[in-house]
Amino acid sequence: MAGFDPPEDKVEGLKVGWKAYIYKSSIVRCSNCERSHPMPATEENQWEFTVExxxxxxxxxxxxxxxxxxxxxxxxxxxxxxxxxxxxxxxxSPFKAFTDNSSDVQEGIVLSVRPGWFFHITDALHGGMRPATPSMVGSWTFGSATGGFARHVARIRHFSEADYSRNLDRGLERRWNEAADKLVALCEEGIGAIKRHRV
Incomplete structure (x- = not known):
């Protein structure tokens, strides 16, 4: 889908203004991720929140x-x-997330995928292209970094300020950082962490 393939230089540009420190074998994390965004969340950027x-x-x-x-x-x-x-x-393709009691807690569709580079998901549509109550578009991108590492950017954009505020109240800022940290920990297991049960 047009508009969902950010060039690498644009992804790189998100680093401007970030203060980072090195920990765990040169893994980079923003020292101010818990408190601020790379840019203010506004209507112009669709109330965006980003972690890297x-x-x-x-x-x-x-x-x-x-x-x-x-x-x-x-x-x-x-x-x-x-x-x-x-x-x-x-x-x-449809997307569904379930809890430990088999409850369906999240549904949407995959907007676009470039294997090895990115995938984008929205809750604006459900399986079968059925319209739903929209709140966000999420994107997860993977670029090449020096030293054989990968640069990962997780970005969520909202359809309204109310959607953004609701997600903040639910813990978006802390939980998206925690999710990114979990992905770092999984990658620390090395190539053996790959299970290949999804295409």
Whole structure:
């Protein structure tokens, strides 16, 4: 889908203004992620919230870990943990997340995918292209970084300020950072972390 393939130089530009420090084998994390955004969330940028991490695997391998082990890092504002995600990694495929009691807590579709580089999901549509109540578009991108690492950017944009405020109240800022940290930890397991149960 047009408009959902950010060039690498644009992704790189998100680093402007970030203060970072090095920890755990040169993994980069923003020192102010818990408190601020790379840019103010406004109507012009669709009330965007972004986190960024450097992952200790090559880009393709980091992407595979993110896709194959999505249940282990995914966050949804439910009182119960997400334990199963059903997703087809192709544009138009349905997406569903379930909790440990098999409740369906999140539904949407995959907007676009470039294997090894990015995937985008929205809750504006459900399976079968059924209209739903829209609140967000999420994107997860993977670029190449120096030293054989991957640069990962997770971005969520909202359809309204009310949607953005509601997600903040649910813990978006803290939980998206926690999700990114979980993905870093999974990638630290190395290539053996890849399970390859999703295409």
């Amino acid at each position: 991490r450097q992952l200790p695997l090559k880009r393709w391998h980091a992407y595979r870990v993110a896709v194959d082990r999505m249940e282990e890092w995914w966050w949804h504002p439910s009182s119960r943990p997400v334990t199963e995600i059903r997703i087809g990694m192709a544009a138009g």
